[in-house]
Amino acid sequence: MAERPTTIYDVARAAGVAPSTVSRAFSRPGRVNAETAERIREVAAELGYRANPQARALSTRTTSMIAVLLADIANPVFAELVRGAEEAAAEAGYAMVLADTRESAGREREVLDKILPAVDGVVLASPRMSDTAVRQVAKVKPTVVLNREVGGLPSVVVDNPRGMRRAAEHLAGLGHGHVTYLAGPEAAWPDGVRWRALRDARHDLGLTVRRVGPVPPTVNGGIRAAAAWAAHPTSAVVAYNDMIAIGFMRGVLAMGKRVPEDVSVIGFDNTQSAEIVSPSLTTVASPQRELGARAVRHVLAFVGGARSTSTEPVVLPSKLVLRASTGPGPEHA
Amino acid sequence: MAERPTTIYDVARAAGVAPSTVSRAFSRPGRVNAETAERIREVAAELGYRANPQARALSTRTTSMIAVLLADIANPVFAELVRGAEEAAAEAGYAMVLADTRESAGREREVLDKILPAVDGVVLASPRMSDTAVRQVAKVKPTVVLNREVGGLPSVVVDNPRGMRRAAEHLAGLGHGHVTYLAGPEAAWPDGVRWRALRDARHDLGLTVRRVGPVPPTVNGGIRAAAAWAAHPTSAVVAYNDMIAIGFMRGVLAMGKRVPEDVSVIGFDNTQSAEIVSPSLTTVASPQRELGARAVRHVLAFVGGARSTSTEPVVLPSKLVLRASTGPGPEHA
DNA sequence: CAACACGCGGCAACCGATTGCCATTCGACC
DNA sequence: GGTCGAATGGCAATCGGTTGCCGCGTGTTG
Secondary structure, eight states: OOOOOOOHHHHHHHHTSOHHHHHHHHHSTTTSOHHHHHHHHHHHHHHTOOOOHHHHHHHHOOOSEEEEEESOTTSTHHHHHHHHHHHHHHHTTOEEEEEEOTTOHHHHHHHHHHHGGGOSEEEEESOOSOHHHHHHHHHHSOEEEESSOOTTSOEEEEOHHHHHHHHHHHHHHTTOOEEEEEOOOTTOHHHHHHHHHHHHHHHHHTOEEEEEOOOOSSHHHHHHHHHHHHHSOOSEEEESSHHHHHHHHHHHHHTTOOTTTTOEEEEEEOOHHHHHBSSOOEEEEOOHHHHHHHHHHHHHHHHTTOOSOOOSOEEEOOEEEOOTTOOOOTTOO | OOOOOOOHHHHHHHHTSOHHHHHHHHHSTTTSOHHHHHHHHHHHHHHTOOOOHHHHHHHHOOOSEEEEEESOTTSTHHHHHHHHHHHHHHHTTOEEEEEEOTTOHHHHHHHHHHHGGGOSEEEEESOOSOHHHHHHHHHHSOEEEESSOOTTSOEEEEOHHHHHHHHHHHHHHTTOOEEEEEOOOTTOHHHHHHHHHHHHHHHHHTOEEEEEOOOOSSHHHHHHHHHHHHHSOOSEEEESSHHHHHHHHHHHHHTTOOTTTTOEEEEEEOOHHHHHBSSOOEEEEOOHHHHHHHHHHHHHHHHTTOOSOOOSOEEEOOEEEOOTTOOOOTTOO
């Protein structure tokens, strides 16, 4: 432990050349005589030399690392997203580091202070901090925002309005006239978008809509939402995400009601849990893996110097996955 | 984007002092005249100065960051672990960065090359690389291994043998005489430990045990395990983890068999899914949050210079959580 | 009044790489 | 034989901080 790693200086001394030559042997193929380079490489291998990316970053200002900030690692919806991001980064020869910010704007700031100088770009997935703070970050390093739009900044989002619209149409088609939205955290940008999309659909589809919450985006949050909903029950609910939807089902089951006979439930995200819970959950799916990959590629394009890249948000489609948690409503023909 | 951040040199010029004084104003309270320090701090705030931890690391060799390497982010068992690690790190004023290595020893190496110089210590959670490679890492930076024991290196593990023993006792008590173990990845250290613990229990408890697999530690892996198990069915199975157990249940359900009437199922990890699946899953729980926190504190102790810290593994208890997936077996009294 | 300690700021070296520029060597060409 | 240019290696500055050491000015003490 704490054994000093070998540097180009160690290698240079051992190989009888100048440090600059060692440096070039690795980063400037052809700039150094082939034999000399070969000898240097041998000595380096023998000594177990590994370049220190941080030291390199001092002068080159690039580290081959990008950071992805996540609001909540425990939220399973991020699992696939991270995979996509990691793969896209690896493909481009970058390492991806992740930071969990525990749904807190303060933690986001703290982590960024430490990590920002160490990376070439940042993906902010569902950031909780203010637009101003996000722009601040974007001034320092190439930044792409995920699941949120911040004016003027590149972002990758899911087509939430269309997803919600499909959910509403599905419920209306089943004969549900009243729908409750179980709201997630107010700091979560998609929450507002989804709620507005539901409200916008109400005229066309002849629905009345209500809203309970906000509750935390967890199973327990869903249980609390169930209690709130019970004060003015409706025959259908759409939850901010799958976790809330699952908690809600658990809550209403505990009240002796049944899903979907007494109440139809739709979630968002199509997490693995949506499939294994029973009744299995109808939910609005989004291509998370693709989302992560696109965000990373987008950042890397900026890192590569793209200046003119459009700042129009990249919008990825969502689709409704039908399962067993939705059924006919009171006005079913 | 790409706007050069302010440095101590900028601050020094603006405040009319030497860069070294700026540096000391921040890192050596008392070393600089209070008024001067105050003025420097004001100027710094005005210019939006933020210290570059990487540059600092060059001379101090500490970055206030630690890395946690995970075999698979998508595995929900890691969610709580990460939480515990993150909290313990934050408590000590450290930032935690995470890297997903996609169950690949190669990725572990690549990521470590990039990230190691940027952090003060490393937690290797369920590493897939060889003992030799792990020791190599430990020579460079303080390292703690999680869910695995590598001779001579500090580690934090769960008491798997006891957990498996409890599971076996539970099944034996219910009148199951034959138990199949659904094996996880061979590279996963706990897999061997759990299997051996089950075999060791067989004499005492009068069981016969079999083993199918290995299969990937996922729901799909479990479905495959179900097919393999069906060739020689037993009235009880213990899976390497919850995901496999859940996939297994899905698989046998699809064959028209019922859980627990036809086969009792026990998982490992007590992930959230174990609770919401139906039938709910009996599983061996471990204190993941504590596991993560302990590992981080352990690393930080080494970072702080502890040399004599014992390298005896820290062993955390596990316990059996009874749910609906286990029931009486054929020899039930 | 001399000797000394202490407070406080600056100088310069250093951490580990990269890179612009210069010096040397050597072969080629006129 | 002289000139020129390509190939190759070294010197030294630089990136953004940290820190050992020096020096100056002031206050304290004998």
